[in-house]
Amino acid sequence: MPAVAEHLPISPQHQAELLAADAIGDIIEHWGFRKVLGRVWTVLFIAAEPLPAASIGERLAMSAGATSMALTELQRWGVVKRVWRPGERKEFFEAETDFWKMISKVFSERERLLADSVRERLETAAKLLRSAPPGPLTKASTDRVERLLSFVLVAQTALEGFIKSRQVDFSPFGNLVSFPLRVAKGKKEG
Amino acid sequence: MPAVAEHLPISPQHQAELLAADAIGDIIEHWGFRKVLGRVWTVLFIAAEPLPAASIGERLAMSAGATSMALTELQRWGVVKRVWRPGERKEFFEAETDFWKMISKVFSERERLLADSVRERLETAAKLLRSAPPGPLTKASTDRVERLLSFVLVAQTALEGFIKSRQVDFSPFGNLVSFPLRVAKGKKEG
DNA sequence: TAGAACTTTCAAAAGGTTCTGAAAGTTCAA
DNA sequence: TTGAACTTTCAGAACCTTTTGAAAGTTCTA
Structure with missing residues (x-):
């Protein structure tokens, strides 16, 4: 051969x-x-x-x-x-x-695992920022990390709902996913 | 350093x-x-x-x-x-x-590209099987490839709808995603 | 129990992807 | 125009993933 x-x-x-x-x-x-x-x-x-x-x-x-x-x-x-x-x-x-059986298995095992690990780390990050030392931008950064966390939580919920109902509604994301975010308004730095 | x-x-x-x-x-x-x-x-x-x-x-x-x-x-x-x-x-x-802006950009550029390429190849495969030589299992295989194709088409439609409406409804998958598929019913082979 | 048929495992090789670091490129002030 | 500050590019290095192939394992028959 x-x-x-x-x-x-x-x-x-x-x-x-x-x-x-x-x-x-x-x-x-x-x-x-x-x-x-x-x-x-x-x-x-x-x-x-x-x-x-x-x-x-x-x-x-x-x-x-x-x-x-x-x-x-x-x-x-x-x-x-x-x-x-x-x-x-x-x-x-x-x-x-059965395609659906396959899809839901992957979502409920693998995707959940990733989402959980991400959520944990973002929670730790938020805790670190909240509890620790005050700086000029610490508050703004804390807000941002908290927003990431909210996003992951909503996504996780949406995915779980999807597996149950075969429907996803991203409306709950509302202005969470789409917001103009005043960027450090009125602040300048060196 | x-x-x-x-x-x-x-x-x-x-x-x-x-x-x-x-x-x-x-x-x-x-x-x-x-x-x-x-x-x-x-x-x-x-x-x-x-x-x-x-x-x-x-x-x-x-x-x-x-x-x-x-x-x-x-x-x-x-x-x-x-x-x-x-x-x-x-x-x-x-x-x-703007998370939504990011998500929809990725979906509409990258995901669509993949879906299109997959669809094309499955269409070619289906054509090959339909036009070509008759064998004991060719009909069954053609059915299977056609089912994959339907699945990709429905998924593609669902994703496009998702980007437009922020909602996905996988109900149209209906018994497309979840079907018991009579497996070469009543047929046996060596 | 021996041996044939078949499957699994895994170390090493191959193959792919991403990053580094230095050279080339760009931009700007003087 | 020169040179300093900064950015981009890209070949080779480093790293990571996947596959091979051969040995070990398993299961069955005789």
């Missing part, structure tokens, strides 16, 4: 599969996952029947190791399932087809 | 600033920008007054080059503005404070 990529003639089916897999890979990457996870899921989704790991690796030109890791991670996210085929030695895998 | 990071005593203000900057950096990174862009914007936002590039670099321990590149990119996204100070040689920078 040569070390260079082989460019065998590709069937239209395979070509379509690669095109779609890579497109969905880009979306998935944009959501902070590895592109390969999106590609593997898409191959399974398009196949419309369970596939063995080796077949996936072959279609996407991945090593057995990479295929195994991708499938493990996809299962951890509940978007791919292992399927047992009577009489088959190897395992088969199939794609979860 | 030593090559190692110096750990001078840090004022509570500075500590708060770094904490908040890094938290917002994490959010921004999650949206596909460099973390440093989030940190620079946050320092400017918290400062609540225009700052010179050198001051930003100092606070975040960045080189002049990195600071310059970050500020250029932030301006390109319209989230930081250059400010001229009469009598000052150097340039000052201030943060855009």
Whole structure:
């Protein structure tokens, strides 16, 4: 087996599969996952029947190791399932087809984690500024950090509502997101 | 100047600033920008007054080059503005404070670009599958690719509506996002 | 129990991204 | 026009992420 990529003639089916897999890979990457996870899921989704790991690796030109890791991670996210085929030695895998289930899982696990960590740090920052030493701009800075915090809180609430109702209303952001903010009005500094 | 990071005593203000900057950096990174862009914007936002590039670099321990590149990119996204100070040689920078303006700019430029590119590729894939050679699973695969395409189209529409109205309604996804999908019903294959 | 078929793990390599630092570029005052 | 102050650019360095490939592990059959 040569070390260079082989460019065998590709069937239209395979070509379509690669095109779609890579497109969905880009979306998935944009959501902070590895592109390969999106590609593997898409191959399974398009196949419309369970596939063995080796077949996936072959279609996407991945090593057995990479295929195994991708499938493990996809299962951890509940978007791919292992399927047992009577009489088959190897395992088969199939794609979860319920998009909403996938979306809400990602939002409720991963996004919440990030939002929580950000909220905590902003709270600490606000506390530091409030409790500590008075300077010419400390008050203004405290206001700004508090505004960031409000924003994160509202966003977090909106996201949670979204998962429950499938609707997001950003109206509550009101003048929180969009405000002209008098900038250190009437003040000058060196 | 030593090559190692110096750990001078840090004022509570500075500590708060770094904490908040890094938290917002994490959010921004999650949206596909460099973390440093989030940190620079946050320092400017918290400062609540225009700052010179050198001051930003100092606070975040960045080189002049990195600071310059970050500020250029932030301006390109319209989230930081250059400010001229009469009598000052150097340039000052201030943060855009209208969150909504920032969000909608990112959505309408960057997200749309991604969605368009994905849509195009899925359309090509669907075309390839439809026009080409009949196989036992080609019909099922075509259906799947078409479903991905519908999903992207609905998502794109929802995002555009969101930017216009500040509301997203994912109800139109209806059974598009959540469907039990009869899986190759009544068919078996080797 | 031995061995074949298959899967998982992980250290090292490859590949990608971001930052540094110095040189080039720009602007302004004199 | 010169030189000081400041900014930008970019090649190489540093850093981070992902993949490979081979060894170890697992499961099943005989």
